[in-house]
Amino acid sequence: MSRKLNTDLLIILIAVPILWFAPSGLKSYGLYVVSLWLVMSIAAMGLNLTLGYAGLTSLAQGAFLGIGAYATAILTVKAGWPLPAAFLVSTGLSFLVGVVLGFPALRVKHHYLAFVTLAFSVVVFLVARNEQWLTGGVYGLANIPRPVLFGTDLGGGLAFYRTVLVVTLALTLVMWWLLHSPWGRAFQALRENPLRAASLGVDIRAYTLLAFAIGSAFGGAAGSLYAPLVEFIDPAPFALSASFVLLLTVVAGGAGSFFGPFVGAFFSYMLPELLRATGGWYLIIYAAVVLVLVMVSPTGLLGLIDRWRDHQSQRRAAAIRAAARPTLASADKPTLENQGAAP
Amino acid sequence: MTRVLEVNSVKKHFGGVKAVDGVSFHVDEGEILGLIGPNGCGKSTLFNCILGQLTPTEGTVTLDGKPITGLYPAQLNRLGVSRTFQLLQVFPNLSVRENLILAGQEHKGTMLQRLFGPRDAGLTVDADRMIAFFKLEHLADQKAGGLSYGQQKLLDAAMAFMAGPRLVLLDEPAGGVNLTMLENLKERLQAINRELGATFVVIEHNMDFVMSLCSRVVVMAEGKVLAEGTPAAVRANPAVIEAYLGH
Numbered sequence: 036m037s038r039k040l041n042t043d044l045l046i047i048l049i050a051v052p053i054l055w056f057a058p059s060g061l062k063s064y065g066l067y068v069v070s071l072w073l074v075m076s077i078a079a080m081g082l083n084l085t086l087g088y089a090g091l092t093s094l095a096q097g098a099f100l101g102i103g104a105y106a107t108a109i110l111t112v113k114a115g116w117p118l119p120a121a122f123l124v125s126t127g128l129s130f131l132v133g134v135v136l137g138f139p140a141l142r143v144k145h146h147y148l149a150f151v152t153l154a155f156s157v158v159v160f161l162v163a164r165n166e167q168w169l170t171g172g173v174y175g176l177a178n179i180p181r182p183v184l185f186g187t188d189l190g191g192g193l194a195f196y197r198t199v200l201v202v203t204l205a206l207t208l209v210m211w212w213l214l215h216s217p218w219g220r221a222f223q224a225l226r227e228n229p230l231r232a233a234s235l236g237v238d239i240r241a242y243t244l245l246a247f248a249i250g251s252a253f254g255g256a257a258g259s260l261y262a263p264l265v266e267f268i269d270p271a272p273f274a275l276s277a278s279f280v281l282l283l284t285v286v287a288g289g290a291g292s293f294f295g296p297f298v299g300a301f302f303s304y305m306l307p308e309l310l311r312a313t314g315g316w317y318l319i320i321y322a323a324v325v326l327v328l329v330m331v332s333p334t335g336l337l338g339l340i341d342r343w344r345d346h347q348s349q350r351r352a353a354a355i356r357a358a359a360r361p362t363l364a365s366a367d368k369p370t371l372e373n374q375g376a377a378p
Numbered sequence: 379m380t381r382v383l384e385v386n387s388v389k390k391h392f393g394g395v396k397a398v399d400g401v402s403f404h405v406d407e408g409e410i411l412g413l414i415g416p417n418g419c420g421k422s423t424l425f426n427c428i429l430g431q432l433t434p435t436e437g438t439v440t441l442d443g444k445p446i447t448g449l450y451p452a453q454l455n456r457l458g459v460s461r462t463f464q465l466l467q468v469f470p471n472l473s474v475r476e477n478l479i480l481a482g483q484e485h486k487g488t489m490l491q492r493l494f495g496p497r498d499a500g501l502t503v504d505a506d507r508m509i510a511f512f513k514l515e516h517l518a519d520q521k522a523g524g525l526s527y528g529q530q531k532l533l534d535a536a537m538a539f540m541a542g543p544r545l546v547l548l549d550e551p552a553g554g555v556n557l558t559m560l561e562n563l564k565e566r567l568q569a570i571n572r573e574l575g576a577t578f579v580v581i582e583h584n585m586d587f588v589m590s591l592c593s594r595v596v597v598m599a600e601g602k603v604l605a606e607g608t609p610a611a612v613r614a615n616p617a618v619i620e621a622y623l624g625h
Contacts, residue, residue: 217483217492217499224469224480231467234429235537236455236484291471349524355516
C-alpha cells in the first residue's frame, strides 16, 4: 500500500516539471490541444471517482462540464466576475447539482442509473439550447475572458496552459488525498459489495451522494477551465455524445486506476489531433484501439500494469508461503494478547 | 447475567408465506448460541430481521434492553452488532489488510475526521493483530479475491470482529470449509469469545461444529421455535430428531 502511494506521488513529481516546460515551443494550436487534454483529464478524474472507484454508472459528466462552463461564462461575461471566483462558484454549483443527481443512485444501479443520468444530460443540453435569455441559446456566449491574477495577464497561450496545469496539479492532489483516505476505501467497498459494506457500518447513502457530488464538482471545475480555454461556448460540446466520450475515456484509461483518466484523455482528445493527417480514418483507428483494449484488458490500459504487478506480488507471496510452511505447522496457538511477540 | 439480545415473537411474512412465524429467544452476555434447523425454516430470514436487512412484519428486537427493530444495517453495526453472511462477502480487490481496516474505520470519529485524519484511520496495528490472530500473516498484502475459499472465510469472520463488536451473528461460518481450517476457525471463535467477551449467535448445519462450539441451541422448524436447550438435550429431543437431525 505505502509503496504504491509513493509511486503515484513520484509520477506527479516527475510529470509536472516536464509538462511545465515541454510545451513552451508549441504554437497556439498545440498549446490549445495540450490544455484541452488537461481540462478533459480533470473531468475524467471526476467520473473515474464516481464510476471507477464507487461503481456508479453516470452518463452525465458532459452535462457537468456544461454546467461548469456556462456558470463560468455567465458569471464572467454577464456579471463581470473575476475568473477565480467564477471557478469556485461553478465547482460548488456542480457539487450541489451532483448531490441532487445522486439521489436516484440510491434507488437504481448500473444501466438503469445510466438511463437516469442520460435523461439529466438531455435536460441540461435543452436548457442550454432553449433558455436563450440565460445561455444565449444556439448563438452561445462569446468573449469569455481569460484570467488575470494579481495584475499578471494569464491569457496568453502558454501562460493559460500553465495556469491550467497548476489547477490540474492541485485537483490531482486533492483526488489523491481523497482516494487514499478512509473515504476512498469506503467508495471501493460501495463498488464491490454495498450489502457487506453496510453491515460493516459504511453509510451507503452518504458515500453514494458524495461520490456523485465530488465527481460532478470535478466535471464542473473542468468546464470552468474549458470556457476560458475556448473563449466561446455553445450547447454542442456538452451534448450527450460528450458524456459518452468521457465514459469511454475513463474505461479506456482504466476505470479505478489513478492515472487512467490522463491516459484515457490522451486517447480521446489528443490522438484525434495527432491522427488528423489520416483524415476520416481517425474514428476507425480509435474504435479499433478501444475494441482491442477492452478484449485484451477490460480494466483499461493502466489495468495491464496493475495486473502485471498483482501477478508479481502473488509470485512473491507463493515463495514466502513455500518457505514458511514448516514453521506454520509447528507454531504455537497465538492469542490476541501475545501477538507482539510473534516473529 | 446480562441479556444482550432479545427477540420477541418476531414474524416475517412474504405474502402468504410465513417465513418466520412468531420466534422468541434471548442471548446472554458471553454466550455462544447455536441456531439450527432444516433448510428453508427461516433462520437466515430471522437474521435479516434482527440485522435490519428486512423489517419484521410483527414483533420486536432489543439490544441491551433498547429497541433496535427497523434500524438500518449500518446503524446497527455502529451500535456494536456485526455479522457474516452465508455466502462469502469479502472485498476482492482490496488487500487483506485493507479489508480489515475498512471493517473498523467507520467506527472511528466522524466522516470529516476520517477524511483529514490518518490514511489508515489508525487501524493498521489492530488489523495486523487480527491478521496474526487468524494466521493470515503471509497474505496480508494480497488481494482478498486471490485467497482460497477457506482463507476468505477466515478473513470474513475476522472482519466481523474488527470493530470489537458486542454481538456477532455468524451465518454458516463452517460451510464449505475443510476439516483443518474448521478446527482453526472454531478455536479462533472460542478464543475471541473468551478474550473479548463477545457474544455470538451461529447458524450452522455442521452438527459436530455446533455441538462443540455452542453452550445453548435453538432449533427452528417451519418458521417457529421447535426446541431450545443444551446441545445434548436438543440432540436427544424426539421432535428435533424427527424434523431435522434424522434417525
